[in-house]
Each structure stands twice: as structure tokens, then as C-alpha cells.
Amino acid sequence: MGYRNVAEEVFPKLLAAYGGETFRMITGGNVARILAWWKEKPKVQIKLKMWKCKWCSKDFVETLENYSKADFIYCSMDCLRAHTRAGLK
Ligand SMILES: [Zn+2]
Numbered sequence: 001m002g003y004r005n006v007a008e009e010v011f012p013k014l015l016a017a018y019g020g021e022t023f024r025m026i027t028g029g030n031v032a033r034i035l036a037w038w039k040e041k042p043k044v045q046i047k048l049k050m051w052k053c054k055w056c057s058k059d060f061v062e063t064l065e066n067y068s069k070a071d072f073i074y075c076s077m078d079c080l081r082a083h084t085r086a087g088l089k
Pocket of ligand 1: 053054055056057058074075076079
């Protein structure tokens with residue numbers, strides 16, 4: 001049963017069973033208000049601390065394991081070796 005069913009099936013039955021005045025009292029005069037209960041959830045924004053690999057410049061979440069040498073941080077031993085071979089410049 002969806003909202004379309006409420007409008008097409010339930011409301012006409014309420015109207016037929018209770019009459020216009022009672023139906024208006026039940027729905028508060030605006031049938032759409034019955035369907036207006038849903039509110040969008042506030043969007044949750046999570047800020048993650050990131051770090052950047054010195055060699056490949058990719059960004060990573062702080063919790064990811066990293067390798068460090070001479071105050072530089074690398075995502076892999078390959079990046080660390082490549083930067084070391086390049087003279088840590
Ligand atoms: Zn890297």
C-alpha cells in the first residue's frame with residue numbers, strides 16, 4: 001500500500017463513511033497534510049583527517065597505515081623507495 005492508495009482508496013472510503021464535515025475534521029481541511037509527515041533527515045557530514053603521500057600525492061584517510069622517513073609520509077614502500085632513490089627531494 002503506497003501513498004497513491006491512500007489518496008485513491010482510503011480517502012474516498014472515509015468521505016463516504018463519515019461525510020464531508022467529519023472528513024474535513026479528520027484531515028484538518030487539507031488532505032495533503034496527512035501525507036506531509038515525512039521530513040528529510042539532516043545530512044550528516046563527517047570530517048575525516050587526511051594525509052597526502054609525499055611521492056604519489058594521493059590523499060588517504062588518517063587511519064590508513066603509512067610509512068614515514070625523514071618527516072615525509074608515504075602510502076607504500078614503493079613510494080618510499082622511489083622517493084629515496086630520487087634523493088628525498
Ligand atoms: Zn604513494
